Amino acid sequence: MITQVENPVLEIHDLTVSYDQNPVLWNVDLSLPSGKLVGILGPNGAGKSTLIKSIMGLIPPTSGYVRIFDKPLNDVRARISYVPQRESVDWNFPASVLDVVMMGTYGKLGLFRRPGKKEKDLAMQCLEQVGMTGFLKRQISELSGGQQQRVFIARALAQQADLYLMDEPFAGVDMATETAIFQLLKEMADSGKTVLVVHHDIHSAMNFFDWVIMLNLHLVASGPKELVITEDLLRKTYGGKLNLLTKVTDLIRNKDFNPLKS
């Protein structure tokens, strides 16, 4: 059940990704329409984060390619915004909430140039959007998990992009915050931006996403929510890994080289 679209915002063509020699994503091939709130679903270790990271060019693909706005990634980087997993950074780093959100403006500033008043105003505006204005000067280690997550989202907003890739933005977030953030993402999608969210709660996925990608080492489904969230496909996604695929993965891992690399 894979729905391909015309003039996609994001086109992933036969993407295979391995860590060292261990293939974690097999031949993912999909395309996404613009202005949608897209959920990436799948069990732990299904390759959800890997997919986002390889779209962002953080992990080189073993084979296949990604095109965004019909261009290679490096030509359109300024139009893409990325929210890494919250645990990926050390929150004891000496910085205030504002400092972190300002990092969202670095991409447009480029090297050398320092953020000024314009960047600060933008950062403030983004903090307001996520309801964190009151925490402006707070040391980031003093924030709760949900607040840290909102700071990361504010940083992504400050990039003023057209495509947003978010890795587990709802991990460790309470219900009220989750709903508020989803509302914000919805508004962004309505204004024509495309938002990709790695998510693992099927229940809230049903309510919020327009389009759903289901992964379990391979692409199970990609398409409008109504078509994709079916019992059959959910079982394929969450009903354990394909036995044969796991065996092949083991076989490749034990080789002295990566035979998938062309």
Added chain:
Amino acid sequence: MEDFLYFFTFQDPSITWVVLGITLLGIGSAYVGTFSFLDKKALLGDAISHAVLPGICLGFILAGEKNPVYIVTGAFLSGALATFLSSWLRKNTKLSEDTIIATILSVFFGVGIVMLTGLQKSGNPEIAGLNSFIFGNAIGISESDLMIYGGLSLTIIMVLTLFLKEFRLMVFDPEYGKAIGFPMEAIRFLFNVLMILAVVIGIQAIGVVLMAALLITPGAAARFWTDRLHPLLILAASFSIVSGILGTYISFVIPQMPTGPWVVVFLSLIALLSFMFSPKSGIIFRYFSRKNYLRKTHKDHLMKALYKAREENKEGLSIEEIYELYPYQKVQINQSIKDLLKEGFIIKNQLFISLTSKGTSDAMRIVRLHRLWELYLNESMNIAPDHVHESAEQMEHLLTPELEAMLEKRLNFPTLDPHQETIPREKP
């Protein structure tokens, strides 16, 4: 005293030069070191500083004398080789980072010592100066050396200031940096170059063995005082300057005294003081806040006992009765009585103690918090009534008025706790 005045009034231009040099060196190394401390790469600095020794010896052999250009270049190249090797090994072997760093440190330093010993046997009269590279000798620095070391320090400071934003990103979230298209590998490379340079500029004044301390300790000590990057950098640099100048002074006053160990002694002293006295994270501060808290809990317990006596229609309690209620706590009880008397919460008549009206209302608050919390645990968290007391014993000292109001609202102003005891409130 005379030495002190002579040194610190800068009558001697060579002292002025040395102090200027050590100041620049201090700023440069503290600056770079703070970033590598935040990046949790402190050990790499230690490995690099030991690893520059073979390069120093090679520079000496090639120049045939203590030529600063040769020595700095040699030191830089051998430091660079060590850094390169460590990242190459990490990428291409399964060895863990600490193994790699320990190996590189000992191999390079071992080779350096062998070369140094060989040079000492060669009988070259210039060799005497080379020994100072082990533990450093700031006073022995000539003006032309200073030009090179000071110049390099200035370069480090300027590059770091120019790339502050990029290095902040490199330490905090390099993956994000890569995602927004910053050349993170080049930035990391530049930082490694600065790190090696920071080691190289310190070898003459501090020595290869202790240079890592000058890199890491200032940042680590300053971290106790601030949560912001800019004040952190400024504070680290100041710590480093102060220790640098004091260390230089000692080696000026006492002949043959190496500078490096003294700088490290002063730095460690600053770090120790920071560890003890800084607000929030200092151990002294934490000790007192814990002690105050314990004292408050003892007072609260005494007040509660008096209030419960009141509930049983007794005027108060005799000291003996109180001792019996809290066995083995005589000292604390006496202290609490003294405190509460002073605060006007209780009155003492001979050996009989009772609550004042001010005391009654505060004691009532503590009992109320205790029973509200018990009810909350029982009703909202499904904990059996005989399991809620312990938790309430702790929470009664902690709950704030805001939380009390929330509890009251959540439980809808209840009258009885899970043990069917009245939840007391002031009469309106």
